[in-house]
Amino acid sequence: LSEQSGYWLAERDLPAVTLDGTRIELMGNIEFPSEAAHCIDRNADGVGLYRTEFLFAGHDTDPSEEEHYQAYVHVVQTLGPNKPVVIRTLDHGADKFPNHAEKISEERNPFLGLRSVRLCLRNLPMFKKQMRAILRASVQGDIRIMFPMVGTLLELRQCKMLLAEVREDLLEEGIPFKKDMPVGTMIEVPSAAIMADKLAKEVDFFSLGTNDLVQYTLAADRTNENVAGLYNPADPAVLRLIDSVVRAARTNNIGATVCGEMSGDPLFTQWLLGTGLRQLSVSPQNIPEIKKLIRRINLSDAEAMAEKALQLDTARDVTNYLREQKRRIQPDAID
Amino acid sequence: LSEQSGYWLAERDLPAVTLDGTRIELMGNIEFPSEAAHCIDRNADGVGLYRTEFLFAGHDTDPSEEEHYQAYVHVVQTLGPNKPVVIRTLDHGADKFPNHAEKISEERNPFLGLRSVRLCLRNLPMFKKQMRAILRASVQGDIRIMFPMVGTLLELRQCKMLLAEVREDLLEEGIPFKKDMPVGTMIEVPSAAIMADKLAKEVDFFSLGTNDLVQYTLAADRTNENVAGLYNPADPAVLRLIDSVVRAARTNNIGATVCGEMSGDPLFTQWLLGTGLRQLSVSPQNIPEIKKLIRRINLSDAEAMAEKALQLDTARDVTNYLREQKRRIQPDAID
Numbered sequence: 001l002s003e004q005s006g007y008w009l010a011e012r013d014l015p016a017v018t019l020d021g022t023r024i025e026l027m028g029n030i031e032f033p034s035e036a037a038h039c040i041d042r043n044a045d046g047v048g049l050y051r052t053e054f055l056f057a058g059h060d061t062d063p064s065e066e067e068h069y070q071a072y073v074h075v076v077q078t079l080g081p082n083k084p085v086v087i088r089t090l091d092h093g094a095d096k097f098p099n100h101a102e103k104i105s106e107e108r109n110p111f112l113g114l115r116s117v118r119l120c121l122r123n124l125p126m127f128k129k130q131m132r133a134i135l136r137a138s139v140q141g142d143i144r145i146m147f148p149m150v151g152t153l154l155e156l157r158q159c160k161m162l163l164a165e166v167r168e169d170l171l172e173e174g175i176p177f178k179k180d181m182p183v184g185t186m187i188e189v190p191s192a193a194i195m196a197d198k199l200a201k202e203v204d205f206f207s208l209g210t211n212d213l214v215q216y217t218l219a220a221d222r223t224n225e226n227v228a229g230l231y232n233p234a235d236p237a238v239l240r241l242i243d244s245v246v247r248a249a250r251t252n253n254i255g256a257t258v259c260g261e262m263s264g265d266p267l268f269t270q271w272l273l274g275t276g277l278r279q280l281s282v283s284p285q286n287i288p289e290i291k292k293l294i295r296r297i298n299l300s301d302a303e304a305m306a307e308k309a310l311q312l313d314t315a316r317d318v319t320n321y322l323r324e325q326k327r328r329i330q331p332d333a334i335d
Numbered sequence: 336l337s338e339q340s341g342y343w344l345a346e347r348d349l350p351a352v353t354l355d356g357t358r359i360e361l362m363g364n365i366e367f368p369s370e371a372a373h374c375i376d377r378n379a380d381g382v383g384l385y386r387t388e389f390l391f392a393g394h395d396t397d398p399s400e401e402e403h404y405q406a407y408v409h410v411v412q413t414l415g416p417n418k419p420v421v422i423r424t425l426d427h428g429a430d431k432f433p434n435h436a437e438k439i440s441e442e443r444n445p446f447l448g449l450r451s452v453r454l455c456l457r458n459l460p461m462f463k464k465q466m467r468a469i470l471r472a473s474v475q476g477d478i479r480i481m482f483p484m485v486g487t488l489l490e491l492r493q494c495k496m497l498l499a500e501v502r503e504d505l506l507e508e509g510i511p512f513k514k515d516m517p518v519g520t521m522i523e524v525p526s527a528a529i530m531a532d533k534l535a536k537e538v539d540f541f542s543l544g545t546n547d548l549v550q551y552t553l554a555a556d557r558t559n560e561n562v563a564g565l566y567n568p569a570d571p572a573v574l575r576l577i578d579s580v581v582r583a584a585r586t587n588n589i590g591a592t593v594c595g596e597m598s599g600d601p602l603f604t605q606w607l608l609g610t611g612l613r614q615l616s617v618s619p620q621n622i623p624e625i626k627k628l629i630r631r632i633n634l635s636d637a638e639a640m641a642e643k644a645l646q647l648d649t650a651r652d653v654t655n656y657l658r659e660q661k662r663r664i665q666p667d668a669i670d
């Protein structure tokens with residue numbers, strides 16, 4: 001392992017660039033402000049997913065605007081003024097949100113219930129407080145805001161309307177914020193993937209949340225071992241959805257990234273770039289391995305294999321094919 | 336109401352045919368064998384969905400093959416030899432299946448868990464017993480078998496392989512069955528809708544289960560009032576999925592029907608026919624109203640409006656548009 005660490009260290013400063021010279025942005029997913037340092041350690045191109053649930057954990061009351069603000073400023077200052085930091089607004093389930101004013105009835109299927117942005121849209125003061133802190137922090141660097149679990153254009157428009165209200169408040173109060181802070185949506189509900197061509201006209205970027213997208217597309221709870229055989233990011237239905245989302249983003253000239261676990265799994269790297277993705281966000285510890293792989297990818301080969309994988313029948317067929325294609329470019333790797 | 340009943344009675348024997356002369360098959364959904372008579376009363380073209388869960392309800396043991404067989408024969412004899420009866424194999428949730436041999440762990444999200452065909456594929460003797468009874472009954476009329484909650488090609492192939500095994504057993508035992516009994520799959524998991532072009536090559540017909548399809552596509556539990564605003568068959572993402580499924584069925588020359596609640600809602604009748612559907616399965620009590628509407632539809636108008644609805648942004652836009660289009664052909668109706 002120490003030998004390997006030395007190897008990674010030597011690779012650290014090499015860019016994530018394909019054999020044909022295309023630069024791929026390789027970002028880190030973080031959960032706590034302190035993890036921003038891990039991204040810097042691995043020379044990440046930014047933070048592609050900054051989860052904000054920690055702010056709400058273990059407290060009796062919702063976090064104050066100042067607590068939000070300090071957490072965001074810490075990360076953006078660690079990253080520096082030029083590296084993007086994508087802040088995802090609260091993505092809790094109702095069950096993990098004890099401070100919520102409205103009493104939520106016990107839900108029989110919480111993954112299909114009042115969670116994430118759905119919950120935020122029911123708690124506007126809390127949601128606007130988070131937006132306010134994000135906007136205030138935006139002047140410190142390249143901060144971007146991202147809404148999770150958006151399933152419809154209506155929800156996205158509601159989020160954007162609230163953000164516009166918060167901007168107006170700040171303007172009135174003379175508090176500085178970046179007027180063109182990019183706004184993105186996660187694509188993790190099948191309906192959002194299917195409506196990606198429309199959503200793309202109303203945001204600056206997409207971030208594919210593959211964990212939820214897989215579970216909803218296959219109707220298989222990702223925490224339920226009874227259906228673990230169905231929950232599979234290699235399912236061709238999932239590949240088709242992702243491909244169509246990336247296509248919609250490219251057609252509309254907006255950014256697209258993947259931040260689910262799939263993006264940190266070397267099995268999928270070639271396929272993801274082959275669909276046209278030029279940005280991935282992964283756990284910081286996966287950055288060296290994924291970068292090493294990117295540097296062996298020829299994009300026109302990747303495009304051909306992406307197309308071929310889309311025509312396969314089953315998750316098993318896809319897995320076998322991707323494994324074989326990975327071995328082709330990385331014969332020395334241990335699967 | 337009695338006046339209306341008289342009106343329905345007069346219309347009873349008219350065929351479900353569009354203004355331009357296209358015959359639409361209008362079938363009934365039933366839950367109990369006795370309801371087959373309701374289908375005959377309304378002059379249904381067959382039973383498009385025969386649910387079989389009742390066989391398992393309120394018993395300590397699984398039903399015997401003979402109990403299955405008698406229940407199927409009763410319906411097919413009520414319908415007569417020429418009207419199709421589509422029998423859906425067991426579609427229970429794990430929670431409603433107390434007789435299951437294997438102890439199912441308590442599931443946190445049962446709608447995303449071990450239910451329906453997933454459960455049957457874990458209980459092969461029970462599943463094969465049902466298949467056996469269906470095959471045996473098939474010689475009595477136009478019986479068709481349909482598998483619910485199929486999400487992948489692998490699951491469908493497993494079901495078909497079991498059916499082939501049961502056929503072989505019957506053949507060996509010299510028990511008669513219809514060798515070309517049609518086999519269909521429900522399309523109600525988003526992955527199945529997305530893979531419809533592939534599934535269509537391996538079945539004789541599709542039946543769109545819109546209730547589940549809507550809930551999974553929008554990740555909104557259809558029994559949870561907290562997300563009732565999201566659960567909406569008029570969501571354009573749902574329309575797009577249905578449209579692509581019907582297209583796949585037509586391209587592959589297989590049957591396609593809708594058996595979810597959407598098919599019995601007059602708001603959607605014109606749109607459904609506009610996508611190319613030529614068969615609907617509805618609650619028997621909805622047959623007269625839907626037939627009346629079908630008889631006012633011009634298919635080329637319906638096709639144009641179907642196309643237009645697919646381009647809309649939100650469920651509200653769709654609902655308003657469909658309502659307006661319904662009023663156009665049925666100005667006297669009360670919404």
Ligand SMILES: [Mg+2]
Pocket residue numbers: 091148149188209211212
């Ligand atoms: Mg998620």
Ligand SMILES: [Mg+2]
Pocket residue numbers: 426483484523544546547
């Ligand atoms: Mg269903």
